[in-house]
Amino acid sequence: MKISSVIAVIAGIAAVQVASAANITGTVTLNGTPPPEKEITPLKEDATCGKLTEGTPTTHFFVVGANKGLADVVVMLKGISGKSTGASAPPVELNQKGCQYVPSILALQTGQKLIVKNSDPVLHNVHSLSAAGNPDKNIAQMAGSPDLTFTFDKPENFLKFKCDVHGWMFAWITVVDHPYFAVTDKDGKFTIKNVPAGKYTVVAMHRKAAPTGVEKEVEVKDADATADFTLEVK
Amino acid sequence: MNAPSHNPWLHRFAVLTAAATFLLLGVGGLVTSKGAGMAVPDWPTSYGYNMFALPFKFWQGGVLYEHSHRLVASGVGLLTTILVVWLWVKEPRRWVKWLGVIAFFAVVLQGVLGGLRVVWLKDEIGIFHATLAQLFFVLTCALALFTSRWWRTLPSPLPPLLSDGRGEQQSFSLGNLPGFVLATTLLILCQLILGATMRHQHAGLAIPDFPLAYGKLWPAMDADSVARYNQQRVEIVAANPITAFQISLQMAHRLMAVGILIGVGAVVWGARRWSPRFSVSDGGDSLKAGLQRLAFVWFGLILAQVALGAWTIWSNKAADVATAHVLVGALSLVTGALWCIISFRRPVTQFGCKSVSTSARDLRETVFKARAAGSVSK
Numbered sequence: 001m002k003i004s005s006v007i008a009v010i011a012g013i014a015a016v017q018v019a020s021a022a023n024i025t026g027t028v029t030l031n032g033t034p035p036p037e038k039e040i041t042p043l044k045e046d047a048t049c050g051k052l053t054e055g056t057p058t059t060h061f062f063v064v065g066a067n068k069g070l071a072d073v074v075v076m077l078k079g080i081s082g083k084s085t086g087a088s089a090p091p092v093e094l095n096q097k098g099c100q101y102v103p104s105i106l107a108l109q110t111g112q113k114l115i116v117k118n119s120d121p122v123l124h125n126v127h128s129l130s131a132a133g134n135p136d137k138n139i140a141q142m143a144g145s146p147d148l149t150f151t152f153d154k155p156e157n158f159l160k161f162k163c164d165v166h167g168w169m170f171a172w173i174t175v176v177d178h179p180y181f182a183v184t185d186k187d188g189k190f191t192i193k194n195v196p197a198g199k200y201t202v203v204a205m206h207r208k209a210a211p212t213g214v215e216k217e218v219e220v221k222d223a224d225a226t227a228d229f230t231l232e233v234k
Numbered sequence: 235m236n237a238p239s240h241n242p243w244l245h246r247f248a249v250l251t252a253a254a255t256f257l258l259l260g261v262g263g264l265v266t267s268k269g270a271g272m273a274v275p276d277w278p279t280s281y282g283y284n285m286f287a288l289p290f291k292f293w294q295g296g297v298l299y300e301h302s303h304r305l306v307a308s309g310v311g312l313l314t315t316i317l318v319v320w321l322w323v324k325e326p327r328r329w330v331k332w333l334g335v336i337a338f339f340a341v342v343l344q345g346v347l348g349g350l351r352v353v354w355l356k357d358e359i360g361i362f363h364a365t366l367a368q369l370f371f372v373l374t375c376a377l378a379l380f381t382s383r384w385w386r387t388l389p390s391p392l393p394p395l396l397s398d399g400r401g402e403q404q405s406f407s408l409g410n411l412p413g414f415v416l417a418t419t420l421l422i423l424c425q426l427i428l429g430a431t432m433r434h435q436h437a438g439l440a441i442p443d444f445p446l447a448y449g450k451l452w453p454a455m456d457a458d459s460v461a462r463y464n465q466q467r468v469e470i471v472a473a474n475p476i477t478a479f480q481i482s483l484q485m486a487h488r489l490m491a492v493g494i495l496i497g498v499g500a501v502v503w504g505a506r507r508w509s510p511r512f513s514v515s516d517g518g519d520s521l522k523a524g525l526q527r528l529a530f531v532w533f534g535l536i537l538a539q540v541a542l543g544a545w546t547i548w549s550n551k552a553a554d555v556a557t558a559h560v561l562v563g564a565l566s567l568v569t570g571a572l573w574c575i576i577s578f579r580r581p582v583t584q585f586g587c588k589s590v591s592t593s594a595r596d597l598r599e600t601v602f603k604a605r606a607a608g609s610v611s612k
Contacts, residue, residue: 038468048294059468123292125275136355138275160473164273165295167471208465211475234462 020197023224024077024180028188028204030070032233034062040168048122049099049166060104061208062233069188070206070231072105074157074174076181077192078201078215081155083178086112091149093117094161094171096124096141101161101171103183105207110155110177116141116148124163132156134175138164158207172207195220204229244320245381251313252374256564258310259367261303263560266433267553269471270296271360277349280304307345314341317377330380337377340370357434364430368423371564372571379572388521388579411504412577418497419570425490426563432483433556438472440480444547447485455481472551491540498529498536498570505529525577532569538562 037058044050044057063071086109095102097119108114116126118141126148127138134152141148152159152175163169174181182190192202197220203213209231218227265271273296274280280288281297285304293301314337321334344366351359379385432440447453448463455478464475505526542559549555 035466035468038470040470042471046295059470061468123294123297125273127272127275138272138352138355140275140281162473164270164275164300165297167269167296170473211461211464233465234458 020222021194022197022220022222024192024195024200024202024218024220024227025224026075026190026202026227026229028070028073028075028184028190028206028229028231029068030062030064030188030209030231030233031068034064034208034233037061043099043166043168046099046166049120052098052120052122053100057098057100063186065187067187069184069186070209071184071186071188072103073184073188073190073204073206073210073229073231074105074107074181075184075190075192075202075204075227075229076107076174076176077178077195078203078213080180080200081177083180084110084112084176085179086110086151089179091115094173095119096126096163096169099124099163099166099169101163101169104171105174105183106171107174107176107181107183108152109179110153110175111151114150114152114173116150116161118143118145118147123165124169125165127162127164128173129160129162130154130156132159134159157205158211174205195225197221202227204231206231209233240383240386241324241381242383244324245378245383247313247317247320248374248378248381251310251317252371252378254306254310254313255371255374256561258303258306259371259564260557260561261299261306262364262367263557264553265299265303266360266364267551267556267560268296268299269436270299271357272352272355273297273300274304274352277352304348307348311341311345314338314374321377321381325381327380330377333373333377333380337370337373340366340373344370357436360434361427361430364433365427368426368564368567372568375568375572376575379575388576411501412574414497414504415501415570415577416574418494418501419567419574421490421494421497422563422567422570425487425494426567428483428487428490429560429563432480432487435474435480435483436472437474437476437480438467438469439547439551440476440484442467442547442550444488444544447481447488452485453481488543491543494566495536495540498533501573502529502533521576525573528569528573528576532566532573535562535566535569539566 037060040057040059043053060072065071089109089112091113092106092108093115094106095117099120099122118124121143123140123142125138125140127136128134128150129136130152133154134156137150139148152173154175155177156173156175158172158174161171161173180192180195182192184190199217199219201215202218203215205211205213214229214231216227216229218225276282278285280301281292283289283292285301285308288301318334318338321331325331325334344363347359347363347366351357351363441447441453443449448459453459457478460476460478460481463481467476539559539562542555542562546552546556546559
């Protein structure tokens with residue numbers, strides 16, 4: 001009887017814990033008129049890469065969907081550190097396809113693996129440039145060669161990846177020291193999952209519209225909380 | 235003492251080395267203009283291969299520029315080594331031999347800097363690499379000058395006596411012009427260093443318009459304005475955001491260009507004012523004419539450089555235009571440097587109007603002693 005009582009108490013505590021975590025959802029929209037995207041002329045004119053793309057490849061700094069939803073915004077909780085679960089989290093994939101990085105904006109945790117694939121029949125070099133103390137690397141990746149694996153120990157916003165063989169190829173990786181973040185989809189929507197109850201500052205960062213971020217206070221209780229952001233193009 | 239005999243093939247080889255260095259400046263400039271400085275991630279190998287055996291399948295995109303750069307650089311290193319040995323064996327003037335040795339160590343250092351930039355992933359080393367490249371080009375051109383027949387036919391350092399019976403020596407003044415040329419040349423060097431610093435920011439055009447800057451004579455550089463500039467930029471190959479520091483670098487570059495244009499224009503004006511009345515009879519006419527022509531060439535180069543600078547901005551930093559801007563900058567530097575070398579060669583040789591009386595006997599004795607001591611060198 002004693003043991004069953006203990007189990008019941010433990011189960012009750014666990015139930016309370018689960019009930020105290022909820023999601024933060026929201027939409028990021030863009031106000032103002034962004035500059036028109038440009039054709040990536042050197043890609044189109046490249047003897048090998050030009051054959052790998054269809055249509056006219058353009059930059060995609062402002063991907064604005066229906067209802068002004070803005071994609072590629074990194075949304076995360078601010079002021080939390082040392083809570084990374086990256087070591088046990090599934091790896092995140094960055095692909096080189098059509099001589100472009102896909103996706104160009106992504107986020108992962110410290111210690112989480114980033115798998116870089118080369119799906120092109122051409123040579124790329126994968127060059128990471130950190131401004132926050134993560135080691136820089138510059139590694140050749142031939143066509144058909146094994147995937148490359150990167151991990152980062154320090155949080156960093158928009159760590160740059162580039163290919164020096166194809167100068168128009170860029171990706172930006174945001175490294176977070178906890179699991180409470182998301183990247184908006186093509187409609188500007190995001191969900192940060194399993195946030196423990198409490199009051200938080202949520203920050204939304206877009207590499208062009210808001211590189212240093214726009215903040216909002218949110219309180220998470222039993223149910224999903226909402227945080228919508230509006231970014232401005234000046 | 236007889237003047238050392240001219241070695242035409244040595245001179246031609248020195249010219250070849252200088253020309254190859256100029257080509258290397260262009261190829262190297264193209265590497266930066268194309269953002270391909272790190273396209274070959276290892277050194278001294280290239281993708282694990284001996285640099286001279288890299289398969290052609292690798293010669294694509296940025297690798298084509300960076301690898302070509304390494305090959306041409308190796309060629310310049312070889313030419314410099316041959317030149318140094320040739321100078322050491324055949325050149326009678328010790329100071330020219332040692333200049334050759336300096337050139338050798340400079341080209342070795344240049345190669346090491348380029349390699350370290352790659353293996354250390356230190357883009358800032360590229361600024362020193364670019365600056366040393368320009369200085370090395372000046373050195374190779376100077377060696378070509380010193381080994382030329384023309385250099386050896388310049389007037390003797392000691393002024394000849396005129397047959398006026400009184401032994402009155404006419405001396406001729408360049409005035410302050412050589413010092414002014416030196417100052418302008420140093421200003422050009424500073425401008426080149428500034429340009430190299432700008433190029434190695436890899437942030438593209440910090441100011442996208444010319445002659446205005448963001449539509450104004452002086453651009454706003456507060457945080458909100460810079461954020462707005464970055465929002466409106468749609469960069470394709472240079473994806474670093476611009477900063478207020480980079481904008482101020484660009485403005486400094488523009489202002490310095492104005493200063494250089496005025497400086498070289500003043501040199502042309504000063505050179506035109508040299509009086510033809512007091513030429514010495516020993517070839518000084520050709521020296522004076524040569525320096526005047528060089529001043530005009532210099533001014534033409536600066537005008538071309540200003541035009542290329544504007545075109546670089548108007549073309550959104552097209553790689554070929556930006557590289558041409560680098561090359562004409564190098565020619566501007568070397569022209570000023572050669573002008574200085576030639577004019578400072580004879581600090582007592584002057585064009586102008588200033589008489590100094592001395593006894594003819596004293597002067598003859600001075601000449602005799604100097605020649606006996608063999609202190610006359612060219």
